[in-house]
Amino acid sequence: MTTTTRDLAGLTARIAELAPGLRVETGPGATGPYAYDASNYRVPPRAVAFPRTAEDVVGVVRACREAGVPVTARGGGTSMAGNAVGRGVVLDFSRYMNRILDIDVPARTARVEAGVVLDALRSATALHGLDFGPDPSSHSRCTLGGMIGNDACGNRSVRDGRTSAHVVALEIVTAGGVRAVADHTGLQPLDPHDGASVARLEADIKRLVGENLALIRTESGRIPRQVSGYQLHRLLPENGFDMARALVGTEGSCAVVTAATVRLVATAQASALLTLGYDDVVAAAEDVPEILRFAPSAVEGMDEAIVATMRARRGPDSVTGLPEGHAWLYVELEGDDQAEVNARAAALLDALEAQGRPTGGRVVESPAERRSLWRVREDGAGLAARLVDGGESWPGWEDAAVAPEHLAAYLRGFRKLLAAHGLTGVLYGHFGAGCVHVRIDFDMATDDGRGVMRQFLTEAAALVVEHGGTLSGEHGDGRARSELLEVMYSHRMIAAFAAFKQVFDPEGLLNPGVVVDPAPLDADLALRELPLVETTFGFPLDEDGFAGAVRRCVGVGRCRSDAGGVMCPSYRATGEENDSTRGRARMLQEMVRGETVTDGWRSTEVRDALDLCLSCKACSSDCPVGVDMATYKAEFLHQHYRGRLRPRSHYSLGWLPTTSALAGYAARPVNALLRGPLGKLLARLGGITTERRIPAFASRRALRNTLRAAKTAEPVKALLFVDSFTRAFRPRVAGAAGRVLADAGIPCAPQEGLCCGLTWVSTGQLGTARRIMARTVTALDNGDSRPIVVAEPSCAAAFKRDVPELLGTEAARRVADRVRTFTGALTDLADEGWTPPPLPESVVLQTHCHEYAAFKGHRPADLLRRLGVHTVDEAEGCCGLAGNFGFEAEHYDTSIAVAGLALTPLLDRLDGRPVVADGFSCATQIDHLTGDQDMRALHLAELLDPAADQPGETT
Incomplete structure (x- = not known):
């Protein structure tokens, strides 16, 4: 037994003592999918734990503190900046800690566990005419804990702002394993015995803020989307020492959030959606200040590459309702009276036509068209990852934000910067909030390509700061941008961030490498040059064959949705990450890499991950990047069993066309035989369930x-x-x-x-x-x-x-x-x-x-x-x-x-x-x-x- 193995065994044994019954998984088959989120990074954890209670979290944190092992909290795993991967123990809150604990309709609040998926909360509150305001495009699978970690926003952030604006209180576990509540008045212990330690923690934070009042007032909270760094301005005296809002956006690096009380908003009674066409995204951005005068709830933008990919993947009718153009804005107006909303929409169209920038515009009346259009926007991250021409693009600079009035100027400079480095970017995002998402065709597989990426990101950080903006507008800094915070903030502010984390996490064990003492932005990149894999299927749409095909999965996690589309049936039935299309693709990526999964096509871990795949092919259509797990599974089974005995059902069911043709010549006696006791014996011998009646053969x-x-x-x-x-x-x-x-x-x-x-x-x-x-x-x-x-x-x-x-x-x-x-x-x-x-x-x-x-x-x-x-x-x-x-x-x-x-x-x-x-x-x-x-x-x-x-x- 190696030292590493012995240490891991000791850690899991100690966790079992402190959190009896807690499920903890180790080994490549269990941890492989958790080495990734939706970012460019790969960081294999030592173990994954699936807490059911806050006491389980306390047990894990205390055991890891004793062993000096990092802890990373994870929700839906859709983080695009590398916020949800770590080398120690990953806590997956989405599996079991996903209960809605209370909905207080008169107070318009809800208390939820960290693993609650946003759409589950919205479905429950909709029964009362209420909603949770922030609505990221990943709403069908992102969790409230993840949204709190990143201070997520969403498509309607023009109206609803960031998650922090909707948080009333957080239930946390500190790095010392103490449970507390953070609210708008500070910190309170959940156990009276912890009162002294919580009071010391609060006093240290107040002392830190008091020593840096001027610094915090001048550098923190300057624009609405300033998510980068820590939100220390929430702790200023004039803001009431709001500890809950200060911890939102800390990306799990200061405390582990186990539950939250959040504020709800009333559901709009009337709405209208306008689609506006433009020659390019800069022209679209020019119109944003005028649009904002009409109090929209959403102003979303995207370029033509996303639309072309959607139509190529899902058919020409998958996107309807767009006017002519090469870039588009969706503008949603809401209110209490439909006639008033319609009048506002008409007035907005008239005002924009008078300015002359749109190539066309219309109000989208059809509910089906509206759903179709919103799906295009919501699938933007995936659609932009693998475009219709087969090109790949990546996050890393997908989250910068400026004040909306500076957006057009920033985009002009940003496009020049792309061209100067020979890069291409696919742009989309929350134009009404000045937040632009872009996926860029970085070459992260070679040293030269990584050098270009580093230089570009450094210059892009300087550009957005020049325009008064922020590196992150909702995704957080993570591993992608934390190193660049020194471009945005003074050395004193960086030191204040470090001091804030030091108070909460003196040993640096909570999500290390993020925000404070950051890892290099080009460390732990998942993409690298891999050898070509010889296969039977041709994979003609993927330049690198099988390796390129399985690399299609970039982790956006649409396969983890409980509704909408057909994929992924096995995940919907089991709720296990390993049974999702994403989990299987990540295991295949690990197999191709050959580091943690070292036995290639013979891997039993990959075989087990693919076992519950129904080969339904729904992912080939529903997945925004076109992952086709049925084909990957067929290829794997072919290679895995090459020259070996197969499962019995592969013979009995795989050769069914041949055996059924023979049975047709004697259908009556064969059917009689199969309906009797001998039929059940034959079924068992063939690996076939006896719970079903074998269909009768026709003559x-x-x-x-x-x-x-x-x-x-x-x-x-x-x-x-x-x-x-x-x-x-x-x-x-x-x-x-x-x-x-x-x-x-x-x-x-x-x-x-x-x-x-x-x-x-x-x-x-x-x-x-x-x-x-x-x-x-x-x-x-x-x-x-x-x-x-x-x-x-x-x-x-x-x-x-x-x-x-x-x-x-x-x-x-x-x-x-x-x-x-x-x-x-x-x-x-x-x-x-x-x-x-x-x-x-x-x-x-x-x-x-x-x-x-x-x-x-x-x-x-x-x-x-x-x-x-x-x-x-x-x-x-x-x-x-x-x-x-x-x-x-x-x-x-x-x-x-x-x-x-x-x-x-x-x-x-x-x-x-x-x-x-x-x-x-x-x-x-x-x-x-x-x-x-x-x-x-x-x-x-x-x-x-x-x-x-x-x-x-x-x-």
């Missing part, structure tokens, strides 16, 4: 009868690809699809006997998958240019993405271009006057995750509404079965838990409505969940089928 005769009944007249306009799942388990879908397509003016010829290779991809058997795919592509790429309609969405997605990425041939790309889902065929190819049979007023819909991810703009819900279904209740999320995942014995419980997030609640209130699920997995899960309701899920083709009781419906 070859049933398939022939179905296709014969669906045969259409010439001229054939498309091919109907009969996939392995449809052929083996529900040939009726092929028949219904053929009839509906013919009825819609798209007569099809069935194409049977080929396979897309999906099951071999999802189980990582890529060599076999490529052989299957090559044979299929050869058969389909025969000079025929007609569309290929695939009724099974997962197979359509495999053709669209996996086939061209695995084969890398022009033939594969030609086939992929021809593929349509059933929904897509009806949307794009149906006769203009086609009318389906009468449809129900209301349906429940489960959209297949692969269809959601790979075929944006062709949603079944939109088609159903267009065809006359009045109400479409769509399950927002994965069904949980996800191909082989939910059939595997070890994943059954997770599969049901995922279904419980969205699908099961809908099924519990069906009220006789039909359920539509085009995916075989989705339909199978629904049938399993509703087994006692005598119903089954319908494919959309069955719902639209102009004929009933067709032959070939039996096995």
Whole structure:
């Protein structure tokens, strides 16, 4: 046992003594994801602790103080300045300390634990017509503790300002392991026995402030967004010695916040959103002072690179409502009366048009357009990280702020500075508050590139100070800017910051290297030159292949959201960082680096991190940087099990297209066998759960009868690809699809006997998958240019993405271009006057995750509404079965838990409505969940089928 290992064992043993039952994780599989936040830095911790109570935090802090080990508090891990990574013990508050303790409606306050996600608080307070004002773009996953640490602001900071303005009291644990409350009157102990030590701490702070009154008054709190450094002006006599607000923004370097009492604001009753187009961001900034005269709640800006990336990744309709231009402002006006707000919006448009800078402007009326536009802005950090041309950009100077009236001049100088260093920046941010976010194409992998970055950041600091600004306007200084504070503040002020921390943390163990005694800004950078990794998938969009693909994850953490979009179902079910798309990507990054994860493709830690990935592909669409964990997992499984025995389910389920084809020749006896005791034994031997009934195989005769009944007249306009799942388990879908397509003016010829290779991809058997795919592509790429309609969405997605990425041939790309889902065929190819049979007023819909991810703009819900279904209740999320995942014995419980997030609640209130699920997995899960309701899920083709009781419906 090494000294380091022995010391770690001693530390964890001592923590167990002081905090019995506390969960503490060590080892690369647990700590790897916590080496990163959303910044440029990588700092592997020794351990990660998951406190449930403030007493747990006290135990950790005391044990670490005894051992001389640093402590870093962490919320959602979305810090962009390196505020939430540290070498000692990381405290993850988001896992368990995430309770809303009280909402006092008359007082308009809420008391929350540090790990409460902002959106959870907002959802709870919305029931009372209240809200928490600051709203960072990461509101769906950032925690209140993290917002307090950084003094976060958000999109509506013009109205609501910074988090510090909304903090009433903080419950803290000091570096000495003492619990106290910091409020607007000072510090009070939570335990009377700690009264003397807390009183000494308060007295020392008052003495420090008294000795530096003039200094604090002249250098602290000069502009509204001055987040850099410590907020010592909150402690001035004229400000009432507000210790709570002084500790906001200290980034966990002075005390550990365990809970907070925060002030709430009333929800606006009326609002209007204007979008304004400009030639560039400087022109947009010129109009900000005029806009502020109209008392907006938000003035947000962005340039064209973000919009182009959003449209490329999620389809041209993902951004609507913007006027012509190369840069845009969103201006939101709010009030109590809609007529007054509308009049103010009209007056603002008139005033701006009179000044002549906008290229266009409009009030966005559609709620759907408004949601779409805000999502573009909220995903800015991720969208700017990996642009449509494949270029990468990074934070580091993403948070500077000036007074709004100086913004245009600052941006002119900043763009000149970028050009002087040969750098490109993507700009967006809170223009109404003078705070501009920018991601820059730094080259941090080489010594020369790091030298350029250091020189640029030093000159940028001087530039923003020249304009009276601040290095940080809401993200904090962290590791990115703390070294540069000496450019902004005098030596005396820097000494005052150090003295402030010294009083709270004399041994320097709380988040060291941040604000005081800073680490060099170019130390611990995550990016470095890495060797190319040989893979089976081509990763054509990533210059460095697999290494570049997994590097797409920059930590913004959208995959940790509990709602909105589909990713990440396993994280939503377990709440574990390692089960998020981000956690898995970070483990793959660690594997490529080869430092903490040293066994490469053979790593069991990476295998375990990927285990609960459902391969739903939702991240490839929902993740702002396009992480595709399903593909990464397939590649990893292929490499991990190369030349080795695989899990049994890889054989039983991976080879399902082959075994099901054979079963079709003897469907009746095979089905009878599987329904008996021997069937359960075979399931266990194959690694398949016995909690589910194995779907009945269809006979070859049933398939022939179905296709014969669906045969259409010439001229054939498309091919109907009969996939392995449809052929083996529900040939009726092929028949219904053929009839509906013919009825819609798209007569099809069935194409049977080929396979897309999906099951071999999802189980990582890529060599076999490529052989299957090559044979299929050869058969389909025969000079025929007609569309290929695939009724099974997962197979359509495999053709669209996996086939061209695995084969890398022009033939594969030609086939992929021809593929349509059933929904897509009806949307794009149906006769203009086609009318389906009468449809129900209301349906429940489960959209297949692969269809959601790979075929944006062709949603079944939109088609159903267009065809006359009045109400479409769509399950927002994965069904949980996800191909082989939910059939595997070890994943059954997770599969049901995922279904419980969205699908099961809908099924519990069906009220006789039909359920539509085009995916075989989705339909199978629904049938399993509703087994006692005598119903089954319908494919959309069955719902639209102009004929009933067709032959070939039996096995």
